[in-house]
Amino acid sequence: MRNVTLILDDGSRFHGKSFGYEKPVAGEVVFNTAMMGYPESLTDPSYAGQLMTLTYPLVGNYGVPAFTMEENGLATFMESDRIYASAIIVSDYSLAYNHWNAKESLADWLKREQVPGITGVDTRELTKVLREHGVMMGKIVFDDEPDNIPEADYNGVNFVDKVSCKEIIRYNEGDGRKKVVLVDCGVKHNIIRCLLRRGVEVIRVPWDYDFNTLEFDGLFLANGPGDPDTCEAAVANIRKFLASPSVRPCMGICMGNQLLSKAAGARIYKLKYGHRSHNQPVRMVGTTRCFITSQNHGYAVDAETLGADWEPLFVNMNDGSNEGIRHKVNPWFSAQFHPEACSGPVDTEFMFDDFVNLLK
Numbered sequence: 380m381r382n383v384t385l386i387l388d389d390g391s392r393f394h395g396k397s398f399g400y401e402k403p404v405a406g407e408v409v410f411n412t413a414m415m416g417y418p419e420s421l422t423d424p425s426y427a428g429q430l431m432t433l434t435y436p437l438v439g440n441y442g443v444p445a446f447t448m449e450e451n452g453l454a455t456f457m458e459s460d461r462i463y464a465s466a467i468i469v470s471d472y473s474l475a476y477n478h479w480n481a482k483e484s485l486a487d488w489l490k491r492e493q494v495p496g497i498t499g500v501d502t503r504e505l506t507k508v509l510r511e512h513g514v515m516m517g518k519i520v521f522d523d524e525p526d527n528i529p530e531a532d533y534n535g536v537n538f539v540d541k542v543s544c545k546e547i548i549r550y551n552e553g554d555g556r557k558k559v560v561l562v563d564c565g566v567k568h569n570i571i572r573c574l575l576r577r578g579v580e581v582i583r584v585p586w587d588y589d590f591n592t593l594e595f596d597g598l599f600l601a602n603g604p605g606d607p608d609t610c611e612a613a614v615a616n617i618r619k620f621l622a623s624p625s626v627r628p629c630m631g632i633c634m635g636n637q638l639l640s641k642a643a644g645a646r647i648y649k650l651k652y653g654h655r656s657h658n659q660p661v662r663m664v665g666t667t668r669c670f671i672t673s674q675n676h677g678y679a680v681d682a683e684t685l686g687a688d689w690e691p692l693f694v695n696m697n698d699g700s701n702e703g704i705r706h707k708v709n710p711w712f713s714a715q716f717h718p719e720a721c722s723g724p725v726d727t728e729f730m731f732d733d734f735v736n737l738l739k
């Protein structure tokens with residue numbers, strides 16, 4: 380294992396060993412405090428461009444499942460067609476792995492997908508640095524090579540455009556089925572699985588496609604990487620939908636919550652270090668009902684700036700930030716967290732039932 384160094388923008392250095400693909404890489408360094416789920420997180424397109432630090436120390440011990448696709452093109456066990464995170468940073472990579480569903484080691488998978496992985500880093504100390512300073516750009520360099528890769532700069536980069544599908548994909552087509560347009564900002568496959576399991580037809584469209592020209596019964600706004608302010612084309616299409624005389628249900632997740640909120644007039648801001656974990660507590664506004672949720676986001680909605688017809692639906696119980704919105708009259712709502720989980724707690728999957736019931 381070659382020696383590597385993670386260098387953060389503020390000059391802090393963390394030494395480790397390479398266990399994945401051997402190439403230097405630069406990107407935004409974020410941390411995730413979940414105890415498991417590295418196959419799902421690595422293939423979640425919302426991590427595009429990010430160096431993912433895991434605080435849970437032992438990683439790799441349950442290997443990686445087979446990368447098989449179902450007939451409909453959805454991955455059997457993963458959240459997309461490949462790894463989207465730019466690198467993974469762990470404390471103690473486990474050379475031995477064992478699980479009924481394991482097909483290969485995390486190291487072999489990373490090497491095949493050409494994604495760097497580093498181990499031996501005190502990821503809890505690294506997380507403390509990111510928590511105090513806020514997420515930072517950083518790079519992983521090999522100690523036996525000159526450090527000549529440029530710093531990452533994400534200003535104005537539209538990551539959604541890089542990961543969204545390029546043409547329309549239809550799932551579960553059939554007479555009499557309710558049709559849901561899904562705006563693919565970088566959709567996790569479990570969102571599509573959750574919809575298909577409820578018997579609807581899904582029409583997956585590129586993020587900037589004007590779906591208002593299609594015939595459909597409901598609109599679904601998916602998760603996606605990067606800064607929502609780079610997705611004005613999607614916001615314009617959502618605004619058209621909201622203004623349409625034919626009122627149809629709409630649900631959004633994560634980036635979908637941010638885009639719906641932007642269409643509702645709200646401002647988006649960047650959180651200091653984001654929410655990436657399996658145990659984010661949220662409260663449903665107006666009730667004392669709380670849910671434990673799976674999350675992966677760096678931006679948040681400023682609920683104070685929502686239009687008068689809208690209100691917050693969920694609030695984060697750790698930091699009070701907005702976790703979802705709803706329209707006061709029409710069947711339009713969204714969550715900043717991930718009701719489809721995968722991985723993570725499934726407490727809020729009922730939101731898919733609510734959405735599909737509204738279509739009827």
Ligand SMILES: NC(=O)CC[C@H](N)C(=O)O
Nearest residue numbers: 602603605633634677678
């Ligand atoms: N998972 C997501 O959809 C993330 C949304 C957005 N890219 C953020 O970081 O806030």
